[in-house]
Structures are given as C-alpha cells and as structure tokens.
Amino acid sequence: MKKLNIGIVGLGRLGKEYAINIQYRVPNANLIAACSLNKDEIEYAKKNLEVEKTYTDFDQMLTNTNIEAVVIISSTNVHAEQIIKAINKGLHVFCEKPLGVNIKECLMVEEEAKKHNDLIIMVGFVRRYDPSYMQAKKTIKENKVGTPFFVRSQTVDKDIWAPFQLEFVKTGGGIFHDFNVHDVDLARWFIGSEVVKVWSQGGAYRFKEFGRANDADNTFSFCEFKNGSMALIGASRTAPHGHDTFTEIIATEGKLTVGSPPSKNQVQISDKYGVRQECNETFFDRFKNAFLIQIQDFVDCVMKNVQPDCNLSNATEATIITTAMTSSFKMKSIVKVEDIILKNK
Numbered sequence: 205m206k207k208l209n210i211g212i213v214g215l216g217r218l219g220k221e222y223a224i225n226i227q228y229r230v231p232n233a234n235l236i237a238a239c240s241l242n243k244d245e246i247e248y249a250k251k252n253l254e255v256e257k258t259y260t261d262f263d264q265m266l267t268n269t270n271i272e273a274v275v276i277i278s279s280t281n282v283h284a285e286q287i288i289k290a291i292n293k294g295l296h297v298f299c300e301k302p303l304g305v306n307i308k309e310c311l312m313v314e315e316e317a318k319k320h321n322d323l324i325i326m327v328g329f330v331r332r333y334d335p336s337y338m339q340a341k342k343t344i345k346e347n348k349v350g351t352p353f354f355v356r357s358q359t360v361d362k363d364i365w366a367p368f369q370l371e372f373v374k375t376g377g378g379i380f381h382d383f384n385v386h387d388v389d390l391a392r393w394f395i396g397s398e399v400v401k402v403w404s405q406g407g408a409y410r411f412k413e414f415g416r417a418n419d420a421d422n423t424f425s426f427c428e429f430k431n432g433s434m435a436l437i438g439a440s441r442t443a444p445h446g447h448d449t450f451t452e453i454i455a456t457e458g459k460l461t462v463g464s465p466p467s468k469n470q471v472q473i474s475d476k477y478g479v480r481q482e483c484n485e486t487f488f489d490r491f492k493n494a495f496l497i498q499i500q501d502f503v504d505c506v507m508k509n510v511q512p513d514c515n516l517s518n519a520t521e522a523t524i525i526t527t528a529m530t531s532s533f534k535m536k537s538i539v540k541v542e543d544i545i546l547k548n549k
C-alpha cells in the first residue's frame with residue numbers, strides 16, 4: 205500500500221493524539237518526523253512514536269526530511285506562518301482550527317495558496333467529521349425536517365481547564381476565536397448562508413483573570429444571516445460537570461439536537477443523588493472518533509488528489525465572524541460583518 209510520509213508540528217495536548225492516530229491508526233500514513241519546542245514532548249516522541257527524526261525547529265524539519273505532508277497542531281498564533289512555509293516547500297497541509305488569530309493571517313495564507321493549486325490544504329473542523337453531526341447534515345440534505353432557520357450551538361469546557369486556558373489565551377486569540385470558531389462553522393454549514401451581523405456579550409463571571417487578559421469566561425453571541433436565519437452561539441470555561449458541547453437546529457418542519465445531554469456513555473446511575481449519567485470530561489472524550497475520521501480523510505484526499513470541504517475559504521469565513529464577535533464584545537455594540545471585512549483588508 206502506498207503510504208503518505210508525514211511530519212507533525214505540535215505535540216501538546218492535542219498534537220500527541222494526532223501523532224498516535226497517524227502512526228498507528230491511519231493505514232495509508234507514515235509519521236516519519238515530529239517537531240515541538242518542548243523538550244519533554246520530543247522525548248515523548250522518541251519513546252512512543254517510532255518517528256525517524258525529531259526537531260525543535262520547524263524550518264529544519266521541512267528542509268531535512270523526506271516528508272510529503274505536514275500536520276500542524278501547534279499554537280494558533282504560528283499556524284499561518286507554518287502553513288505558508290510548508291506550501292512553499294511543495295508540501296500538502298493539514299492544520300488544526302483556527303486558521304489564524306486574525307483575518308490578515310487567513311488572507312495571507314489564501315493568497316499564497318493560490319500559487320499552489322496542486323496541493324491539498326485542509327483546516328480541521330472536527331465536528332463536521334463527528335458521526336452525529338454528519339447524520340444531522342444528512343437529515344437536512346434529505347429534507348426530512350424542512351429548512352433550518354435557527355441554530356443554537358455552544359462550546360463549553362469543564363472548569364478544571366481554566367488555568368490551562370489562561371495560558372492558552374496568549375496564543376489562541378481568545379474565547380470567540382478558540383471556542384466559537386467551531387459553532388460558527390457549524391451554523392454556516394447547516395444554514396447555508398453567511399452571517400451579516402453579530403451581537404456578542406459576556407464577561408469574566410467566575411475567573412476574573414480572564415477579564416484582566418481582555419477575555420471572558422462565558423459569552424453569548426447572536427448572529428443574523430443574509431437569508432434571515434439566526435444563530436445563538438455560546439461559550440463557557442466554567443462548567444463544573446464536564447465538556448458540554450451541543451447544537452440544536454430548528455427547521456421549518458422539525459428540530460435536530462446533537463450532543464445533549466453530554467453523556468459519557470449509555471449508563472444511567474440511580475443512587476442517593478437521584479438518576480443521572482456521567483458527563484464527557486474533555487473535548488477529546490467527546491470527539492475522539494471524529495479526530496481519527498478527519499485525519500484519515502485528509503490522507504485520503506491527498507492520495508486521491510481531491511480538495512476537502514474543510515478548505516481555506518470556510519476557515520477564513522469562520523475567523524471573520526469570530527473577529528466580528530470579539531469586536532462586538534469589546535465595543536459592547538452590534539457589529540456588521542462587512543465593516544469588519546473592510547477594516548481588515
């Protein structure tokens with residue numbers, strides 16, 4: 205079987221999971237190189253990943269290895285520059301969301317990518333690969349619930365991640381870019397129209413440190429679409445019960461709900477606290493399967509020379525909207541997406 209030779213950059217919380225998937229669970233992929241700034245993660249790669257080479261310098265990995273594709277799971281603030289470097293070396297690219305921390309970075313990548321139409325460039329929006337979200341999309345396509353006109357979607361993390369997130373904010377672009385880029389992508393995907401206006405509100409209600417970092421621990425955004433549809437998008441860093449991501453799609457002849465309640469499994473516990481189910485702990489517990497399906501799809505797209513749906517233009521559009529949300533939150537007013545685009549051109 206022909207195998208795609210891959211180098212990965214970023215071996216942190218999520219990068220390690222990608223590396224294991226690529227090396228041991230994607231049959232037509234070979235992970236031959238790994239790069240991280242962190243020495244412990246390099247040691248981890250040497251011991252556990254059976255890669256030929258490890259690097260602490262991304263440029264050296266691009267120059268000194270015989271890779272055909274790069275998987276970028278590094279901090280968000282270096283995604284754009286790493287994609288541009290990789291495509292200029294003629295390498296196919298998979299990059300985790302978000303494409304960049306601002307619109308300029310996304311447009312720079314798109315501009316450079318135009319010169320490399322032969323390459324497959326994919327941005328990870330893992331929920332599109334989750335079997336339940338895929339089923340919801342199929343149900344809408346088959347017109348079983350009519351036309352969607354309202355999407356309510358939230359990304360909610362367990363509170364124990366707050367200290368990690370406080371560090372993460374420095375490179376991740378803030379709660380709207382980091383959390384809600386998923387919900388925005390889903391709302392566009394299900395509604396099939398573009399957001400024209402947003403109104404975002406929120407605050408640092410429990411962890412005041414997020415306020416001092418110009419960010420929030422809980423937010424809501426109301427979005428108006430060009431075709432008159434609506435979305436209500438929430439984000440939270442303070443859930444005591446676990447990772448509670450869900451989406452509800454209200455359509456003219458029915459409603460779809462994905463991921464609610466956020467149960468870890470099918471077991472119901474009846475005890476002195478009542479009748480209950482355990483909750484997913486992390487995003488990875490919830491989307492473990494989808495992450496594997498997603499990276500398998502990237503490798504297959506490269507092998508078959510097919511461009512994926514999770515392309516640069518969808519990723520840029522999501523960042524434009526999360527930029528509008530950030531701006532609305534900071535200005536405490538409704539923001540028109542066209543004004544944000546003009547300001548960032």
Ligand SMILES: NC(=O)c1ccc[n+]([C@@H]2O[C@H](COP(=O)([O-])OP(=O)(O)OC[C@H]3O[C@@H](n4cnc5c(N)ncnc54)[C@H](O)[C@@H]3O)[C@@H](O)[C@H]2O)c1
Nearest residue numbers: 214215216217218219240241242277278279280300301302
């Ligand atoms: N799809 C999802 O649900 C999801 C969930 C979590 C994280 N992510 C995304 O994945 C990315 C990584 O997140 P994480 O939680 O694993 O972060 P992390 O902080 O745990 O790891 C970051 C990694 O990037 C590496 N890195 C940073 N700058 C680098 C550079 N210049 N050169 C080489 N390596 C560099 C670090 O060494 C580290 O290995 C982020 O962009 C994040 O938005 C997506």
